[in-house]
Amino acid sequence: MKKKLSLVLCFVLAIGLLSGCAISPEPITAETASGLWDKVFVLPLASFITLLYKLLANNLGFAIILATAIVRLVLMPLYSKSNKSMAVMQEIQPEMQRIQKKYENKKDQASQVKMQQEMMELYKKYNYNPMMGCVLPFLQMPIFLAFYQAISRHPLIKDAGAAEFFGINLGATGTIPNYVLAFIVAGLTIYSQRLMNKNMAANMNSQQNQTSNMMMKVMTYYFPFAMFSITIGTPFAFGLYFLTGQIMTIIQSLIFKRPGAKK
Numbered sequence: 205m206k207k208k209l210s211l212v213l214c215f216v217l218a219i220g221l222l223s224g225c226a227i228s229p230e231p232i233t234a235e236t237a238s239g240l241w242d243k244v245f246v247l248p249l250a251s252f253i254t255l256l257y258k259l260l261a262n263n264l265g266f267a268i269i270l271a272t273a274i275v276r277l278v279l280m281p282l283y284s285k286s287n288k289s290m291a292v293m294q295e296i297q298p299e300m301q302r303i304q305k306k307y308e309n310k311k312d313q314a315s316q317v318k319m320q321q322e323m324m325e326l327y328k329k330y331n332y333n334p335m336m337g338c339v340l341p342f343l344q345m346p347i348f349l350a351f352y353q354a355i356s357r358h359p360l361i362k363d364a365g366a367a368e369f370f371g372i373n374l375g376a377t378g379t380i381p382n383y384v385l386a387f388i389v390a391g392l393t394i395y396s397q398r399l400m401n402k403n404m405a406a407n408m409n410s411q412q413n414q415t416s417n418m419m420m421k422v423m424t425y426y427f428p429f430a431m432f433s434i435t436i437g438t439p440f441a442f443g444l445y446f447l448t449g450q451i452m453t454i455i456q457s458l459i460f461k462r463p464g465a466k467k
Contacts, residue, residue, distance in 0.1 A: 230357065231357055231358065231359040231361075231362075232246050232247055232250045232353065232354065232357040232358065232359070233247075233359060234247065245346060245349075245350040245353075246350055246353045246354050246357065247354075249271070249350050249351065249354040250354040250357065250358050250359075252271055253267050253268060253271050253354060253355075253358060254267075254358075254359075254360070256270050256271055257360065257366075262366065263369070264358075264360050264361075264366055264367055264369065264374055264441070265369030265370070265372075265374055265441065265444060266369075268355060268374075268441050268444050268445060268448075269444055269447075269448045272351070272444070272445050272448040272449055272452070273448055273452060275347065275351075276448075276449065276452040276456075277452075279343065279347075280456060282343065283456050284456075289332065289333060292330050292331075292332045293332065293334075295330070296326060296327075296330050296332060299326055300323065300326065303319060303322050303323060303326065304319070306319070307319040351442070351445050352438065352442060352445075355439060355441045355442050355445065356438070356439055356442065358441075361374060361375045361439060361441060362375055367441070369440070369441075369444075372440055373440065374439060374440050374441035374444075375439045375440070375441065376439065376440050377436070377437060377438060377439055377440070378436055378437065379440070381440055382435060382436050382440055382443060383436060385435055385440065385443040385444075385447065386431070386432045386433075386435035386436045386443065387432070388447065389431045389432065389435050389443060389446045389447050389450060390428040390429070390431055390432040390435075391428075392447070392450035392451065392454065393427050393428040393431045393450055394428045395454060396450055396453045396454045396457060397427055397428070399454065399457040399458070400457055431446055431450075434446070
């Protein structure tokens with residue numbers, strides 16, 4: 205649950221960064237890129253989008269969609285491992301709580317070392333790596349922010365001819381197409397959250413369900429609202445990133461139905 209709470213807090217932070225932090229208005233190019241962030245994250249991603257743009261008959265919208273899909277596919281093994289790790293975590297939670305309760309009144313160093321040893325033995329028994337569950341949330345934020353800047357600062361996003369996608373201006377914000385796309389993205393987010401919550405609930409005991417019920421509700425209702433708000437207030441092109449990302453999330457949730465949990 206701490207990992208889920210951390211992910212929610214990171215998403216809140218991302219919204220704050222998008223709405224409150226000044227982003228350079230300069231198009232991202234080799235000449236304008238400055239600092240480690242621009243050169244390592246934003247510029248390579250923007251260049252990748254440009255490459256796909258040229259390969260897809262100069263269609264920036266499809267280039268952004270394909271770039272998002274490719275990045276998500278590259279990360280799919282991590283999604284799988286993270287899902288398995290979270291499922292195992294849910295499975296061994298009762299045993300972890302038993303060990304913690306066993307030593308809750310023993311604060312001396314020897315007892316704490318013994319508790320850690322028993323925890324490590326438990327992890328080894330189930331082949332569980334505590335760090336694996338943190339990898340995906342850790343990677344999501346830089347990718348999310350890099351995509352936002354790569355799209356918002358892409359040299360073609362303000363080009364009226366290049367930034368047209370089925371008659372829609374990819375650089376537009378707050379327009380009717382933005383609202384329509386926002387409703388679609390929010391709907392897909394609700395569906396994907398319900399899929400994930402269903403998978404999580406299937407692998408929890410009654411006590412865990414009670415503990416996690418509030419967090420599930422927060423994620424189910426907060427994420428769609430956040431996606432809706434960001435899609436309206438950012439360029440339409442960034443909404444395509446969200447749209448593709450949610451479709452990929454649903455596919456991944458259907459493929460990886462929390463394997464490795466209770467058998």
